[in-house]
Each structure stands twice: as structure tokens, then as C-alpha cells.
Amino acid sequence: MHPQAASLWRHPRWTLAVLLATLGMLGPFSIDTYLPAFEGIARSTGATPVQLQQxxxxxxxxFAVMNLFHGALSDSLGRRPVVLGGLVVFTLASVGCALSQRIETLILFRALQGMCAGAGMVVSRAVIRDLFPPSEAQRVMSQVTIFFGVAPAIAPVLGGYLYVHADWHAIFWFLAGIGCLMTVVNARLLPESLPPASVQPFALRPLMTGYAGLVRNPRFLLLVLASGIPFNGMFLYVLAAPTFLGHHLAFAPxxxxxxxxxxxxxIMGGAAWSGRLAGRIAPERQVRRGFRIMVAATVANVALVSLAPQAARWSLPLIGCFSLGWSLMVPVVTLMVLDQAPDRRGMASSLQSAIAAAANALVAGxxxxxxxxxxxxxALxxxxxxxxxxxxxxxxxxxxxxGSS
Structure with a gap:
């Protein structure tokens, strides 16, 4: 923890959670907002379904590649410069997407968006652990997840509205505006939470050596897989939303x-529950409870679509239950991941995010x-x-x- 942690943020704790949640939501928001416009992008650019998926x-x-460096850079340069630099580049990349007329150009600027959108998500986790002890950090992490959930809930609504009443280019102009606003807000409010004694020089070879050490740590890898891979059980439905919602469920954008x-x-319900349980029950028990909920929702969903596909719309609340179970356990497991490298939490957060994002990219592609x-x-x-x-x-x-025996 930062030795002056109590003086770095004098506002109510929930306001810091809101600020950090907006950083974390930038990545998912960049995905959810433009999904309703897939048909329009294809029609405008002549893109094939494979190109749209790209x-x-x-x-x-x-997102996955650059996440390897965001945390390490924040351990060296400080939390604020990495967040602010990422927001500036994200804004410029969004403008590039908005101006794109060919699908190849759009893919290029989307990749650039991904390279910088993860900076806030990675660094915000390190900020929480810089400022709070474990039980308080779990509560703040849960609050971040609650507020984080608000933006993706409204993102497809805004994206659908902009697409219907303007065109798909307007969605990326909207994202550019969000990036600009967040740059200004974080420049004014985000504290520098990296303790001076924890500053690490940025050098590629020691960084890769540090990553190699974490990769060789089986507990670290298993915790990353336990927290990140189940997310794809919900996320693949997000990635398949144009087909899942538009074709299978016959929803309009x-x-x-x-x-x-x-x-x-x-996600919001599970995160709120997680915050209430912090310090009240053993962390391992909370994780088990989250997995049990996900297993029950998954079994019900497979049975539903196999036996009664005509009632597939009931998959939506089951996916919601799955999300609740995931967000109930993930704040606990994330803190366990960060504590595997207490002197390089930025690096640990980077590697965790990179592995999860690589899995997401594999699922998407x-x-x-x-x-x-x-x-x-x-469902399977x-x-x-x-x-x-x-x-x-x-x-x-x-x-x-x-280990205990």
C-alpha cells in the first residue's frame, strides 16, 4: 500500500469506484456499442462476415498484446501517465474508425483502439491495491464492478439509436467524445497511487524475466484461468450477439x-453481493458459491436449448444468472492474482489481462x-x-x- 494512501483520495470511496469503473468499462463499451451496426457496416463497406468478425x-x-505492457509501464512511469496516454490514443483511434470508408481501415483502427483501451482496466486494479488493504480492496473492487455494469447495459441501446437515426460512423464519433471527456476528468481527479519506493525501471529483458517467473508459478496461472476463462461463457454470447439476438431470437437492433x-x-447483482460478503465469509467459500451458481445456470441453459429451442428467449435470464455467479467470485480471485506479485502488482495485472484478452480473441476469432x-x-x-x-x-x-498438510 501507498504510505500516504489515506490522503490521496479524500472523497467518498464510492466516487473513486465510479472513476475507476469508467476506465474499466472503456474496453467492453467499445465492443457493445457497435454490435447493433454490423449490418450497416457490411452494407457500407462491402465487408464479408469474416471481415466483420475481424x-x-x-x-x-x-488489447491482449498491449496489456502485457500497461501494468509494467505504470510500475515505472506511474499510474496517471499510462492512463492518460491510453485515453488520448483511444480518442484518436476512435476518430480514425469514424473516418474509415473501407473495412481494412476500420480493422486497423479497431486494433489500435484495443491496444490502448486496456490501460485503464489494468491500471485501475493496481490503484485499488495501492490504496486499500485486502478486505477494503475487495469492497472497492466490487463497487467498481457494480458501476462498471451500468455502461455496458446502455451501450447497445445507444449504439442501436445512433445507428438507426444516424449511421455507424456516428457510433465511433460518440466513442471519441467519451475518450475526450474521460481524458479531461482523469487529468483532474485521478491520484498518483504508485508508492515512490515501488517504482521499477522499465526494461524489456527484466520484464520478460518477470513474466516468465509468473508463468512458471502454477498458482498464478490457475487463478488467472479460474477468473478469466469462465467470463467467456457469457462473453461469447456478446460476440455472437448479431446472430444470437438478430437471427435466433429475432430481435431488432x-x-x-x-x-x-x-x-x-x-454482473451488478453479483458484485453487490460480493461486496456485502467481504470479510464476512472465507474467500474460498465465496468463490465456490459463485461457481455453483454458474454450473446451475449452465446446466439449465443447455437443457433449455436442447429440449425446447422455441423457448430460447429464456436463455437471457439464465445468462444473467451465469453473470451473477461470475461477478460474485471474480473480485476475490483477482485480488489473489495480484497478491502473487505484491511488489509488481501492475505487472501481475498486465499478465492477467493479457491472458484473459488472448482467450477472448481466440473465442472471437x-x-x-x-x-x-x-x-x-x-450453450455447449x-x-x-x-x-x-x-x-x-x-x-x-x-x-x-x-501446502497446508
């Missing part, structure tokens, strides 16, 4: 908000195109993501039991 996978790939209302409502045309395929892919996370957590617990 606007997602390119974004996620850029302006109706996409029902899906996001369920999924983000689940390879898995979703294979399963998005089948409700059963989507979601179940597979949960299974990886659940097995990872069981191995973490087995390691803990072996």
Missing part, C-alpha cells in the same frame, strides 16, 4: 438491450464463428469455458490443501 478479433488481439440488461444486471449459428453450440461452448475455470479452481484448492 473488427472484433483485431480489437481483442491488440433496438431490442438488444434486453440481453445486456440481463447479463449486466447479473475461432470459436464464435464455429458455434454462433447453433443455440446448442453456443459456454459450458466448456466454465469447465476450464472450474477445473482450474479445483487445482488451486488442491495445491492449497497440499
Amino acid at each position: 473488427t472484433l478479433s483485431g480489437y481483442l488481439l491488440g 433496438t431490442q438488444y438491450f434486453w440481453f445486456f440488461l440481463c447479463s449486466i444486471g447479473g 475461432a470459436l464464435v464463428p464455429l458455434v454462433m449459428h447453433s443455440l446448442v453450440g453456443l 461452448a459456454s459450458a466448456a469455458s466454465l469447465t476450464v475455470g472450474l477445473l482450474s479452481w479445483r487445482l488451486v484448492r488442491r495445491q492449497g490443501q497440499s
Whole structure:
């Protein structure tokens, strides 16, 4: 923790959670807002379905690669410069997307958006752990998740409105405006939370050595998989939203908000519950509870689409329950990840985000195109993501039991 943590933020704790949540929501917001405009982008640029999917996978790939460096840079340069630099580049990349007339140009600027959108998400986690002890950090992390959920819930509604009443270019002008506003707000309010004694010189070889050390730490990798991979059980539905909602459920673009209302409502509910449980029950027990909820929702969803596909709209509340279980356990597991490298939390957060984003990019580029045309395929892919996370957590617990015996 920063030795002067109490004096760095004198406002109510929830206001810091709002500020950090807006940084974390920039990445998902950049995805959710433009999904309703897929048809218009294809018609305007002559893009194929594969090229449209590349606007997602390119974004996620850029997100994954640069996440390896955001945290390490923040450990060296400070938290504020990395956040502000990322916001400036994101704004410029959004302008590039808005001006794009060809799909190749749009893919390029989407990749640039992804490269800088993760800076706030990575650094905000380190800021929380810089300023708060573990139990308080879990509460703040939960508050961040609650506020984080508001923006993605309204993103597809705004995107659908802008697309219907203007065109798809207006969506990216809107994102550029958000980037500009966030740059100004964070320049005025975001504290520098990196303790002077924790400043680390940025050098590529030691950085790669540090990453190699974390990768060789089986507990770190298993915790990252336990927290990040189950997210894809919900996220693949987000990536497949134009097909899942538009084709399978016959929703109009302006109706996409029902899906996001369920999924983000689940995230907010689970995060609120997680904050209330902080310090009241053992962290491992809270994680188990989250996994049990996800397993129940997944089994129900597979049964629904297999036995009663005509009632597939009931998948939406089940996806919401899955999201609730994930957000109930993920603040606890994320703090466990950061505490695997207490002297380089920025680096640990970077590697965690990079691995998760690489998995997201793989899901977007390879898995979703294979399963998005089948409700059963989507449900089984979601179940597979949960299974990886659940097995990872069981191995973490087995390691803990072996270490204590």
C-alpha cells in the first residue's frame, strides 16, 4: 500500500469506484456499442462476415498484446501517465474508425483502439491495491464492478439509436467524445497511487524475466484461468450477439438491450453481493458459491436449448444468472492474482489481462464463428469455458490443501 494512501483520495470511496469503473468499462463499451451496426457496416463497406468478425478479433488481439505492457509501464512511469496516454490514443483511434470508408481501415483502427483501451482496466486494479488493504480492496473492487455494469447495459441501446437515426460512423464519433471527456476528468481527479519506493525501471529483458517467473508459478496461472476463462461463457454470447439476438431470437437492433440488461444486471447483482460478503465469509467459500451458481445456470441453459429451442428467449435470464455467479467470485480471485506479485502488482495485472484478452480473441476469432449459428453450440461452448475455470479452481484448492498438510 501507498504510505500516504489515506490522503490521496479524500472523497467518498464510492466516487473513486465510479472513476475507476469508467476506465474499466472503456474496453467492453467499445465492443457493445457497435454490435447493433454490423449490418450497416457490411452494407457500407462491402465487408464479408469474416471481415466483420475481424473488427472484433483485431480489437481483442491488440488489447491482449498491449496489456502485457500497461501494468509494467505504470510500475515505472506511474499510474496517471499510462492512463492518460491510453485515453488520448483511444480518442484518436476512435476518430480514425469514424473516418474509415473501407473495412481494412476500420480493422486497423479497431486494433489500435484495443491496444490502448486496456490501460485503464489494468491500471485501475493496481490503484485499488495501492490504496486499500485486502478486505477494503475487495469492497472497492466490487463497487467498481457494480458501476462498471451500468455502461455496458446502455451501450447497445445507444449504439442501436445512433445507428438507426444516424449511421455507424456516428457510433465511433460518440466513442471519441467519451475518450475526450474521460481524458479531461482523469487529468483532474485521478491520484498518483504508485508508492515512490515501488517504482521499477522499465526494461524489456527484466520484464520478460518477470513474466516468465509468473508463468512458471502454477498458482498464478490457475487463478488467472479460474477468473478469466469462465467470463467467456457469457462473453461469447456478446460476440455472437448479431446472430444470437438478430437471427435466433429475432430481435431488432433496438431490442438488444434486453440481453445486456440481463447479463449486466447479473454482473451488478453479483458484485453487490460480493461486496456485502467481504470479510464476512472465507474467500474460498465465496468463490465456490459463485461457481455453483454458474454450473446451475449452465446446466439449465443447455437443457433449455436442447429440449425446447422455441423457448430460447429464456436463455437471457439464465445468462444473467451465469453473470451473477461470475461477478460474485471474480473480485476475490483477482485480488489473489495480484497478491502473487505484491511488489509488481501492475505487472501481475498486465499478465492477467493479457491472458484473459488472448482467450477472448481466440473465442472471437475461432470459436464464435464455429458455434454462433447453433443455440446448442453456443450453450455447449459456454459450458466448456466454465469447465476450464472450474477445473482450474479445483487445482488451486488442491495445491492449497497440499501446502497446508
